[in-house]
Amino acid sequence: MNMNSTILDRIRARREAAPAATVQAPSQAAGELRAQRDALAERVAELHWDLGGMTYEMAIRDHFRLDVLIRRAAALQDRDAELGEVERLLAAADEGVGGDCRSCGAPHSRGAVYCWKCGQPLMPQAASAALIEPLSNGTAH
Numbered sequence: 361m362n363m364n365s366t367i368l369d370r371i372r373a374r375r376e377a378a379p380a381a382t383v384q385a386p387s388q389a390a391g392e393l394r395a396q397r398d399a400l401a402e403r404v405a406e407l408h409w410d411l412g413g414m415t416y417e418m419a420i421r422d423h424f425r426l427d428v429l430i431r432r433a434a435a436l437q438d439r440d441a442e443l444g445e446v447e448r449l450l451a452a453a454d455e456g457v458g459g460d461c462r463s464c465g466a467p468h469s470r471g472a473v474y475c476w477k478c479g480q481p482l483m484p485q486a487a488s489a490a491l492i493e494p495l496s497n498g499t500a501h
């Protein structure tokens with residue numbers, strides 16, 4: 361009984377059925393990012409599965425094609441890195457939350473100057489220092 365070929369055949373069938381994932385430059389549009397993330401996540405899962413099936417195939421035949429495995433692993437790593445980057449961008453874009461108020465803990469949007477809840481200034485200290493510095497330089501002259 362030869363079950364080996366059926367596994368690889370199924371992998372091949374899946375690969376051929378799946379549309380080629382086109383990876384574009386990250387866009388600011390969250391909808392586009394989400395679509396890109398979904399496509400990448402699907403591709404990463406597929407490559408994972410593919411690599412696992414291929415390794416299994418080689419193991420049971422006791423014939424490893426290391427070059428093939430390395431190439432597949434590299435492709436998977438690339439897609440995985442892209443997915444990570446898209447997820448990071450998406451998290452940053454989600455609702456535009458910039459952080460929490462240090463006084464009351466209310467979430468605020470990026471670029472907010474005062475807390476909408478308690479009215480405390482939200483400017484980070486680094487930004488305030490950067491704003492003050494040119495002023496003191498100006499008055500010194």
Ligand SMILES: [Zn+2]
Nearest residue numbers: 461464475478
């Ligand atoms: Zn607050």
